Amino acid sequence: xxxxxxxxxxxxxxxxxxxxxxxxxxxxxxxxxxxxxxxxxxxxxxxxxxxxxxxxxxxxxxxxxxxxxxxxxxxxxxxxxxxxxxxxxxxxxxxxxxxxxxxxxxxxxxxxxxxxxxxxxxxxxxxxxxxxxxxxxxxxxxxxxxxxxxxxxxxxxxxxxxxxxxxxxxxxxxxxxxxxxx
Numbered sequence: 001x002x003x004x005x006x007x008x009x010x011x012x013x014x015x016x017x018x019x020x021x022x023x024x025x026x027x028x029x030x031x032x033x034x035x036x037x038x039x040x041x042x043x044x045x046x047x048x049x050x051x052x053x054x055x056x057x058x059x060x061x062x063x064x065x066x067x068x069x070x071x072x073x074x075x076x077x078x079x080x081x082x083x084x085x086x087x088x089x090x091x092x093x094x095x096x097x098x099x100x101x102x103x104x105x106x107x108x109x110x111x112x113x114x115x116x117x118x119x120x121x122x123x124x125x126x127x128x129x130x131x132x133x134x135x136x137x138x139x140x141x142x143x144x145x146x147x148x149x150x151x152x153x154x155x156x157x158x159x160x161x162x163x164x165x166x167x168x169x170x171x172x173x174x175x176x177x178x179x180x181x182x
Contacts, residue, residue: 014173018151021166025173033172041086049089052171069096072142091141101131122153133161145173
């Protein structure tokens with residue numbers, strides 16, 4: 001990626017809460033971010049993954065040191081077709097332990113759903129068996145925050161396992177979602 005393209009990544013640092021937990025979205029979900037996420041996910045351009053965190057990587061490593069990453073799951077079919085999990089690839093540069101403890105019951109893509117149907121995600125996600133998060137620091141990560149339904153469903157599941165702390169880190173947030181607790 002050329003320097004001009006790297007510089008087009010404009011960090012916004014949207015701080016908000018999901019339930020009582022601090023969330024940070026690094027960018028607006030604008031056309032530039034959308035295009036580059038599609039390039040990564042839809043065109044299988046895995047080399048693009050580290051660019052999303054590149055400008056603030058040191059700060060993020062310090063902020064989330066000692067955290068365990070719980071990624072929002074993709075469908076197994078999408079990961080298999082792509083050859084990688086895009087969320088894991090983006091956030092792997094944080095050098096935190098990944099705990100892929102949440103799965104999808106069925107193939108379900110939020111972006112394909114009407115906004116009124118997106119709340120159904122809570123019925124699609126489940127925790128794998130024999131998972132222990134008691135006393136751990138958990139960082140829930142995803143690429144895009146739109147309605148907040150997926151992240152709320154993730155928080156609800158993770159809370160059941162009694163971690164010591166929960167934080168949320170997102171690549172981008174849509175601007176039409178009100179800036180309030182969700």
